[in-house]
Structure formats: structure tokens, C-alpha cells
Amino acid sequence: MTHRYIRVYGQVQHVGYRGWAVQKATELGLDGSVKNIEDGTVEIFISGPNDKVDKFTQACQIGPERAEVDGIHTRDKDWAYRGEPGFINLGGKLQYPNTLPCSLPSQDPAFDCK
Numbered sequence: 241m242t243h244r245y246i247r248v249y250g251q252v253q254h255v256g257y258r259g260w261a262v263q264k265a266t267e268l269g270l271d272g273s274v275k276n277i278e279d280g281t282v283e284i285f286i287s288g289p290n291d292k293v294d295k296f297t298q299a300c301q302i303g304p305e306r307a308e309v310d311g312i313h314t315r316d317k318d319w320a321y322r323g324e325p326g327f328i329n330l331g332g333k334l335q336y337p338n339t340l341p342c343s344l345p346s347q348d349p350a351f352d353c354k
Contacts, residue, residue, distance in 0.1 A: 241288065242286075242290045242293040243285075243316065243319055244285070244293050244317070247312065248312050250307065250310035251307060252280075252307050255306035256306055257274075257303050257304055258276065259304075259329065261300070264296060265327035266326065268295060271288060273285050273330050274330065284300065
């Protein structure tokens, strides 16, 4: 089981990236969330079998047709998804405080740091 943080850079907002991520993750049977960040990036937390998380991560480097992905940053962590099963779109452009648990760049309540 892999628990991964993904940050996607480029023209990835207002191009259907979050909806695409929900569809792709659901097809692969993964749990997690996606949201837009104020700096123009997209943030993803994904949890599932190693091979499926890797497949999802590779797909994120391309994204939906209208996206122009410049790159992604990934980090595997020892946190576990504790929300409802499935993959959800949390919306967009949230501002985060400077101090975050587990050195993660988000405080998504669906994830629990070990």
C-alpha cells in the first residue's frame, strides 16, 4: 500500500484537471483527494496499491487534454487515508497556515499522520 502526496505544476487550473483526477483515481480504485492551491498548482493525496498509485502518478504528468503540465513533485509518506472510501474533489484555492503536521503541505482532514 502506497500513500503519496503529488503537487502538479503548470497550466493545471481551469482546464478540468481536478475532474480528470477524480475520474482516473476512481477507475483505478484509489482513495484520496484533489484540490486547487492558491499558487496555481494542484495538490493530490492518493492512497492504494503500489502499482495503481504509480500508474496514477504517471498519468498526472500528462493530465487532461487541456492541461499543460510542466512537472510534478511527489513524496511517499507514512500517513494513511482515513476518510470515506473513494477519491474526492475538495475544490480550490485554499490558503494554508505556515505550520503543518507531518511536514505535509496540507492539512487535509481525510489524512492522518502516523
